[in-house]
Amino acid sequence: MNQAPLRAAPLLDIRALRTSCSSCSMHQLCLPMGLDEPEMQRLDGIIGRRRVSREASLYRIGDKFVSLYAVRVGQFKTSQTNPDGARQITGFQMTGELLGMDAISTDTHQCDAVALEDSEVCEIPFARLEELFGEIPTLLRHFHRIMSKEITREQSVILLLGNMRAEQRFAAFLVNLSSRYAARGYSSTSFQLRMTREDIGNYLGLTIESISRLLSKLKKEGLLKVSNRQIELTDLPMLKALATGAEAC
Amino acid sequence: MNQAPLRAAPLLDIRALRTSCSSCSMHQLCLPMGLDEPEMQRLDGIIGRRRVSREASLYRIGDKFVSLYAVRVGQFKTSQTNPDGARQITGFQMTGELLGMDAISTDTHQCDAVALEDSEVCEIPFARLEELFGEIPTLLRHFHRIMSKEITREQSVILLLGNMRAEQRFAAFLVNLSSRYAARGYSSTSFQLRMTREDIGNYLGLTIESISRLLSKLKKEGLLKVSNRQIELTDLPMLKALATGAEAC
DNA sequence: CGCCCCTTTGAACCTGATCAAACTGGGTGG
DNA sequence: CCACCCAGTTTGATCAGGTTCAAAGGGGCG
Numbered sequence: 001m002n003q004a005p006l007r008a009a010p011l012l013d014i015r016a017l018r019t020s021c022s023s024c025s026m027h028q029l030c031l032p033m034g035l036d037e038p039e040m041q042r043l044d045g046i047i048g049r050r051r052v053s054r055e056a057s058l059y060r061i062g063d064k065f066v067s068l069y070a071v072r073v074g075q076f077k078t079s080q081t082n083p084d085g086a087r088q089i090t091g092f093q094m095t096g097e098l099l100g101m102d103a104i105s106t107d108t109h110q111c112d113a114v115a116l117e118d119s120e121v122c123e124i125p126f127a128r129l130e131e132l133f134g135e136i137p138t139l140l141r142h143f144h145r146i147m148s149k150e151i152t153r154e155q156s157v158i159l160l161l162g163n164m165r166a167e168q169r170f171a172a173f174l175v176n177l178s179s180r181y182a183a184r185g186y187s188s189t190s191f192q193l194r195m196t197r198e199d200i201g202n203y204l205g206l207t208i209e210s211i212s213r214l215l216s217k218l219k220k221e222g223l224l225k226v227s228n229r230q231i232e233l234t235d236l237p238m239l240k241a242l243a244t245g246a247e248a249c
Numbered sequence: 250m251n252q253a254p255l256r257a258a259p260l261l262d263i264r265a266l267r268t269s270c271s272s273c274s275m276h277q278l279c280l281p282m283g284l285d286e287p288e289m290q291r292l293d294g295i296i297g298r299r300r301v302s303r304e305a306s307l308y309r310i311g312d313k314f315v316s317l318y319a320v321r322v323g324q325f326k327t328s329q330t331n332p333d334g335a336r337q338i339t340g341f342q343m344t345g346e347l348l349g350m351d352a353i354s355t356d357t358h359q360c361d362a363v364a365l366e367d368s369e370v371c372e373i374p375f376a377r378l379e380e381l382f383g384e385i386p387t388l389l390r391h392f393h394r395i396m397s398k399e400i401t402r403e404q405s406v407i408l409l410l411g412n413m414r415a416e417q418r419f420a421a422f423l424v425n426l427s428s429r430y431a432a433r434g435y436s437s438t439s440f441q442l443r444m445t446r447e448d449i450g451n452y453l454g455l456t457i458e459s460i461s462r463l464l465s466k467l468k469k470e471g472l473l474k475v476s477n478r479q480i481e482l483t484d485l486p487m488l489k490a491l492a493t494g495a496e497a498c
Numbered sequence: 499c500g501c502c503c504c505t506t507t508g509a510a511c512c513t514g515a516t517c518a519a520a521c522t523g524g525g526t527g528g
Numbered sequence: 529c530c531a532c533c534c535a536g537t538t539t540g541a542t543c544a545g546g547t548t549c550a551a552a553g554g555g556g557c558g
Contacts, residue, residue, distance in 0.1 A: 106401075151396070154403035156329065198537095206515090461507080503557105516542080
């Protein structure tokens with residue numbers, strides 16, 4: 001019945017036509033936050049765009065540091081590697097979030113960044129960004145806030161890994177995703193996981209089997225519905241309670 | 250026999266007389282790294298000094314953010330607290346290291362900082378530091394490196410907590426202390442722990458009993474000697490091997 | 499000297515890991 | 529169109545590292 005619309009002419013890729021910061025839906029979450037129009041245009045002037053397909057690396061440990069990256073479309077994971085080869089995912093990055101700040105201190109990337117899905121990033125050459133710092137104080141301020149926020153974020157991961165039991169970690173993970181989706185205008189209770197169970201387990205310091213069991217358990221308890229990577233949080237308040245350490249249900 | 254010297258006249262506190270950055274032994278590790286003499290004096294101009302006695306807080310979660318602090322004498326621990334009250338130590342800070350960077354993003358301190366021993370800090374009002382950034386590019390650059398280094402440090406804590414077994418964590422902890430003492434001109438193999446076993450356990454995501462058992466085990470294996478808080482690493486290479494994941498001895 | 503806190507050591511327990519096998523769903527090629 | 533395949537996932541059974549609970553052992557400070 002619905003055959004004709006399926007064969008419609010290909011749409012123009014509107015994103016490809018307008019890629020400036022001011023037209024980007026993330027500009028109030030991203031680096032240009034708080035800039036006025038002329039300032040934003042100056043920032044735009046130094047920014048390049050780059051596509052990264054699923055599973056591809058944006059950068060790898062040891063790469064020379066040239067640019068920071070802001071996620072424009074898609075999602076990434078960053079991971080560190082032990083001398084003995086063990087990998088640890090240190091974070092998942094959504095649209096508007098900045099990647100590569102750990103590279104500033106050594107001029108060398110200290111982690112791997114891999115796209116979880118076909119993605120697009122804004123490439124921000126750091127040397128040119130530094131030049132702008134002198135001219136746009138608001139930009140410098142906000143940059144400091146972003147770095148500081150990254151430090152805080154990592155601290156809460158440390159808290160999670162050092163202090164929480166499996167269920168609490170997983171609940172905290174879901175609640176965190178939920179609020180980040182909400183901040184981007186998406187549903188806080190229904191979303192698709194972009195990472196595999198293995199990624200989740202690695203990030204949370206748990207095995208893939210544990211993640212699977214936790215999903216089953218929470219599903220049985222009616223806190224969520226799950227089908228493949230599609231998640232629906234049917235009892236977000238209870239999940240928040242779990243995440244903050246409330247034991248009994 | 251040795252009675253007379255015990256009653257000697259009190260020495261002048263030389264530190265109290267000369268507290269400028271340029272006279273500080275840490276200035277090549279600390280914020281003023283790389284500054285020339287006049288620049289260092291300008292930085293000095295905004296810095297105050299403050300004593301913090303053992304167990305006292307330098308700042309607490311929720312305190313308004315005004316200043317960054319550089320450890321001048323002594324040692325600190327920083328910890329986060331869960332909604333449910335669980336505490337997690339996120340780091341130990343030695344001389345020359347900067348405290349408070351996580352507060353920039355919210356203008357509110359996000360962790361507690363407590364002195365492990367009687368200590369002294371340099372208080373760096375952030376608003377005035379920001380003014381200097383515009384005038385001393387070297388200072389800004391180095392500040393970015395310091396923040397970035399903190400991000401990297403935390404990433405390695407995440408790696409430690411997410412991926413390592415107890416023994417490996419503890420070895421990594423000792424090796425880390427060792428190299429930081431070495432960087433400050435102290436022995437890399439013989440030093441005093443400033444923190445309690447409980448602090449160590451908390452930091453490493455282990456219990457105090459586990460720490461105690463690990464100390465006993467490594468002692469029995471001849472990798473270290475321990476008497477109270479005095480530690481001697483008698484086989485640093487082997488400890489490094491343990492820390493990087495070499496299993497068998 | 500005695501008290502108290504920190505630490506060490508022992509024994510039982512439990513959470514989450516490991517090992518193993520079955521299942522699912524989406525894509526591929528016959 | 530369907531059988532197959534394969535990666536990712538779920539579920540079960542067993543195992544082990546580290547926790548918990550308990551008690552004894554030091555060391556420093558008043």
